[in-house]
Amino acid sequence: MKESEDSPKPGGDSKKIRKILTLKNQLGLHARAAAALVNTANRFKSDIQIQYNEETANCKSIMGILMLSAPFGAEIEIIIEGDDAAQALRDIENLIDNRFGEPE
Numbered sequence: 001m002k003e004s005e006d007s008p009k010p011g012g013d014s015k016k017i018r019k020i021l022t023l024k025n026q027l028g029l030h031a032r033a034a035a036a037l038v039n040t041a042n043r044f045k046s047d048i049q050i051q052y053n054e055e056t057a058n059c060k061s062i063m064g065i066l067m068l069s070a071p072f073g074a075e076i077e078i079i080i081e082g083d084d085a086a087q088a089l090r091d092i093e094n095l096i097d098n099r100f101g102e103p104e
Contacts, residue, residue: 016081017089025099028071031062033100038062040095046082048092059092 025033041048041059048059052074057064059078070076080088095101 015083015085016079017085018077018079019089019093020075020077021093021096023070023072023074023076023096025102026072026104027102028074029065029068029076031066033102034062034065036095036100037065037092040091041088043091044080044082044084044088046080046085046088048088049079051077051079 023029027033029037037050038060049056050059050065050068051057052068052070055068056079057068059065068076078089078092080092082088
């Protein structure tokens, strides 16, 4: 898992964080997992994007996430920009690490 942090933009305290994560749940980003990701992302003010196969979607849009069709084992990149970016990344990483609450 690679994590990088860009410098804050001039005139603001906002930070941009990028991290590559691997989907561990058997069905990948199906409807239930996508809904859990949207619910988690919506708790934060930060702009949260997800990228897979050079396609990017807003993590607060279930349709955008579903359109990515990311399967089990896919490497996705989470890109977060905002004042609560670090906490958003922790929560999203925890969700993915715990397979969206699905059994192994």
